[in-house]
Amino acid sequence: EAGVVQSPRYKIIEKKQPVAFWCNPISGHNTLYWYRQNLGQGPELLIRYENEEAVDDSQLPKDRFSAERLKGVDSTLKIQPAELGDSAVYLCASGTGGNYNEQFFGPGTRLTVL
Amino acid sequence: DQQVKQNSPSLSVQEGRISILNCDYTNSMFDYFLWYKKYPAEGPTFLISISSIKDKNEDGRFTVFLNKSAKHLSLHIVPSQPGDSAVYFCAASGGTYKYIFGTGTRLKVLA
Numbered sequence: 433e434a435g436v437v438q439s440p441r442y443k444i445i446e447k448k449q450p451v452a453f454w455c456n457p458i459s460g461h462n463t464l465y466w467y468r469q470n471l472g473q474g475p476e477l478l479i480r481y482e483n484e485e486a487v488d489d490s491q492l493p494k495d496r497f498s499a500e501r502l503k504g505v506d507s508t509l510k511i512q513p514a515e516l517g518d519s520a521v522y523l524c525a526s527g528t529g530g531n532y533n534e535q536f537f538g539p540g541t542r543l544t545v546l
Numbered sequence: 547d548q549q550v551k552q553n554s555p556s557l558s559v560q561e562g563r564i565s566i567l568n569c570d571y572t573n574s575m576f577d578y579f580l581w582y583k584k585y586p587a588e589g590p591t592f593l594i595s596i597s598s599i600k601d602k603n604e605d606g607r608f609t610v611f612l613n614k615s616a617k618h619l620s621l622h623i624v625p626s627q628p629g630d631s632a633v634y635f636c637a638a639s640g641g642t643y644k645y646i647f648g649t650g651t652r653l654k655v656l657a
Contacts, residue, residue: 436589477645488644
């Protein structure tokens with residue numbers, strides 16, 4: 433079974449530039465999560481999708497971050513414009529939904545903003 | 547406010563010995579706890595979980611203990627192997643899908 437796929441794996445950009453991350457969840461997983469992991473910290477949830485609906489985006493900084501999951505499968509997370517403090521690893525996870533269910537993580541995209 | 551705390555950023559253990567990783571939490575509403583393992587350049591992978599109705603859950607070499615009165619859980623790895631060297635995150639949930647992660651403990655198992 434293929435795992436969660438993310439691309440790119442690494443991205444270096446100048447501040448104020450836009451950047452986008454892509455995630456393909458495990459086949460059949462209707463729930464998709466985007467997390468941000470700062471250096472030395474644990475992952476923090478940014479947004480959660482049930483199919484194509486964003487059911488929890490309370491932690492997403494909406495002034496510069498946006499996300500979409502148009503067909504309920506792949507998802508894109510965008511930052512525009514990027515700031516120095518956005519340097520982090522952005523993790524995508526998927527699952528079958530519900531509480532107490534395992535979340536399967538992708539390898540992440542390491543973003544460096546210069 | 548860090549609701550889930552892993553106060554030891556790193557731990558070194560000899561191969562074959564026991565590794566004990568600790569985690570404390572502050573929110574009494576948490577009722578489900580998980581441990582994830584993370585290798586460099588990979589995403590976290592699920593290791594073991596425990597519900598608040600239990601005080602112990604075992605899976606092979608891995609055992610998680612939960613002390614609700616102390617708001618403390620620990621992961622025991624016996625015997626430790628070099629392949630166990632990784633960063634271990636504990637996470638907690640309060641009846642929802644939302645997991646709150648600790649800051650991680652880097653375990654190094656010495657051959």
